[in-house]
Amino acid sequence: MSFYGVCCVDEHLNLVTKIRFSEEVDEASASIERILNGEKEPVLEEIFARLAEKNITRLFVESKQLAEELARIYGIKTVHSEDIVLWRNVRSTLLTPLTTAKHRQLLREIALEVSKQAIREASERRDQLIIQAMGTLDEIERTLNLFMSRLREYYGLHFPEAAKRQDNAYSFARLIAEGGQRDSIRGNTELMATLSKATRKVITARQSMGAEIGTSDMTMIQKLAQQYINLHKYREQLENYLDKVMQEVALNLRGLIGPILGARLISSAGSIEKLARLPASTIQVLGAEKALFRALKTGARPPKHGVIFQHTLIHSAPWWQRGKIARVLAGKIAIAARVDFYGGQYLAEELKQSVAQRIEEIKRKYPKGPQERKAEGAPHRQQQAPSRRKRYSQKTTTKRKRRTRDRRRAEH
Amino acid sequence: MTRIRTDQKRHQLYWVRFDDGAERPVTLSLSSGTQVYGEQVITEEGREFRVWDPYRSKLAASIVHGLSVFAFTKGVSVLYLGASSGTTASHVSDLIGVDGVVYCVEFAPRVMRNLLQVCTTRANMVPILADAYHPENYLQVPELVDIIYQDVAQPDQAEILIRNSVRFLKPGGTAYLAVKARSIDVVAKPKQVFLKEEKKLKHAGFTIVDRIDLEPFSSDHIFISAIFSGEVC
Numbered sequence A: 001m002s003f004y005g006v007c008c009v010d011e012h013l014n015l016v017t018k019i020r021f022s023e024e025v026d027e028a029s030a031s032i033e034r035i036l037n038g039e040k041e042p043v044l045e046e047i048f049a050r051l052a053e054k055n056i057t058r059l060f061v062e063s064k065q066l067a068e069e070l071a072r073i074y075g076i077k078t079v080h081s082e083d084i085v086l087w088r089n090v091r092s093t094l095l096t097p098l099t100t101a102k103h104r105q106l107l108r109e110i111a112l113e114v115s116k117q118a119i120r121e122a123s124e125r126r127d128q129l130i131i132q133a134m135g136t137l138d139e140i141e142r143t144l145n146l147f148m149s150r151l152r153e154y155y156g157l158h159f160p161e162a163a164k165r166q167d168n169a170y171s172f173a174r175l176i177a178e179g180g181q182r183d184s185i186r187g188n189t190e191l192m193a194t195l196s197k198a199t200r201k202v203i204t205a206r207q208s209m210g211a212e213i214g215t216s217d218m219t220m221i222q223k224l225a226q227q228y229i230n231l232h233k234y235r236e237q238l239e240n241y242l243d244k245v246m247q248e249v250a251l252n253l254r255g256l257i258g259p260i261l262g263a264r265l266i267s268s269a270g271s272i273e274k275l276a277r278l279p280a281s282t283i284q285v286l287g288a289e290k291a292l293f294r295a296l297k298t299g300a301r302p303p304k305h306g307v308i309f310q311h312t313l314i315h316s317a318p319w320w321q322r323g324k325i326a327r328v329l330a331g332k333i334a335i336a337a338r339v340d341f342y343g344g345q346y347l348a349e350e351l352k353q354s355v356a357q358r359i360e361e362i363k364r365k366y367p368k369g370p371q372e373r374k375a376e377g378a379p380h381r382q383q384q385a386p387s388r389r390k391r392y393s394q395k396t397t398t399k400r401k402r403r404t405r406d407r408r409r410a411e412h
Numbered sequence B: 001m002t003r004i005r006t007d008q009k010r011h012q013l014y015w016v017r018f019d020d021g022a023e024r025p026v027t028l029s030l031s032s033g034t035q036v037y038g039e040q041v042i043t044e045e046g047r048e049f050r051v052w053d054p055y056r057s058k059l060a061a062s063i064v065h066g067l068s069v070f071a072f073t074k075g076v077s078v079l080y081l082g083a084s085s086g087t088t089a090s091h092v093s094d095l096i097g098v099d100g101v102v103y104c105v106e107f108a109p110r111v112m113r114n115l116l117q118v119c120t121t122r123a124n125m126v127p128i129l130a131d132a133y134h135p136e137n138y139l140q141v142p143e144l145v146d147i148i149y150q151d152v153a154q155p156d157q158a159e160i161l162i163r164n165s166v167r168f169l170k171p172g173g174t175a176y177l178a179v180k181a182r183s184i185d186v187v188a189k190p191k192q193v194f195l196k197e198e199k200k201l202k203h204a205g206f207t208i209v210d211r212i213d214l215e216p217f218s219s220d221h222i223f224i225s226a227i228f229s230g231e232v233c
């Protein structure tokens, strides 16, 4: 597929079918935008109908992104192919000879229109949409968990063995929605094929501890399972959408820490503008406010860190390195947010590289925790693990030491 | 008095000699009456020439420093990675003329806004808002091109060029790459960075021709020109 049209070839590069987008720039760019935004597009529907007529069921697509969208929207089996030689050949033998001045001109006008559209959207205050989408995403997450535990309990009345199996929640919901009664699951070969081996075994077992359930009762459970599935699909769409908007609003932030965490930071700051104005030290604890209030109310321990501690680079590091890594990361996040807000170029990869390097240094400098370092210096006095209280006091002493050391350094 | 002349030896480019003796390349504007980055415009015999500033454009700097492979002739097709707001791309657009095409890839939406204005006034510039690291997503480029020009200021520079070349560069096509060796935070010496990138390119079937240090026009940059074998495996 190109901005010019869609063509399908077989493995010998013989043309199977092709359709051009409209020769009217507006219409063609509208088609392309629909495709890029994951909406149904008649031209593609037509292509898929023609392929279905020829009994073609599998389609290779060059763009991974596109392959996934097509599979999701049209339910077509699309495979993203990494066969570079193939795509190169398609371009050199089929498309390059076709590319005349007239084609290029049309293509250029469509490209201009599509880019203009993308930029226009970026110029609005899309960060507020990010904040709402992020909030929605969190609520969906909670709802899905609630629904799932209810489903396990509810369906467990009928088939506790299957409900107890803790594999993929989504496939469990499908099992209920599409199967329902034990017997109908067993009879549904297509559904059975999607299940894990262990689950299949549970289902085909002769005995179940569960009770028989009437059809009208089962229907209600199945409807709940369907709600779960719908919500699950919606979450996927919402995540894709969030990623797209992040690309427009905060390309560097997204590049550095990913769309979700980036969106969370924008959310906590209130807007991309506010985030761009925050010093790195504030960014480091951003998002901890809520947890702080919760802690005050419930008496739990107060949070030490903000949302950036969700980043794998931080929470996968040993605890004594985390603060240092967080500081480095927060510094780069501040740069990314500023570049995004004030309209700069893409430099997230550079930022990422420099974070990686700083982390290497930190790992080299502090390979061991303060406790271990201490233990190495002095002979072991204690055999058992230190009590909680002890551990705590040890931490505070090292912290105090660090503080005095820092102070001394600052004085120099 | 004509100040602008073509130079047979230097790629048939137009040059202007200033009063202080400095010589600069100029390009015959494809879109008269428009400036792209505040460059000086000289009109002579009714033709408008844009002075090509080597401090702003790495391609101009490499030409001033004696670039030997110069493929930007009338009618060629160019894939330009990291077009930014179109400073260099607009001169490329002048050089290749209306029969050529320059596909301008830029990832940052806010930068793209400026680039779009340049593209609208030039009939051979095609804007592409995309990540150069994923050339499989360029739906705008239906053909193999004669030249790939890359200036993205990123780590992985060689990798990006290779990914684009195997998909889009003709056999025997030319690649230009501005290699940035970063000085901040980087432990490796610039020299090592250049060598490493060169090695990757050779491995991918490039023959490196020019290797130009861009000082004093831009620091920490080496400009490479290379010919692509087109053997893709």
Ligand SMILES: C[S@@+](CC[C@H](N)C(=O)[O-])C[C@H]1O[C@@H](n2cnc3c(N)ncnc32)[C@H](O)[C@@H]1O
Pocket (backbone or CB within 6 Å): A344, A345, A346, A347, B056, B057, B058, B081, B082, B083, B084, B085, B086, B087, B088, B089, B105, B106, B107, B108, B111, B130, B131, B132, B133, B151, B152, B153, B154
């Ligand atoms: C140094 S500037 C290029 C200047 C330009 N060559 C000129 O001379 O006019 C680098 C540009 O590459 C863009 N860039 C960085 N990484 C990119 C990527 N992965 N894909 C596309 N563009 C990228 C940046 O947004 C920036 O605008």
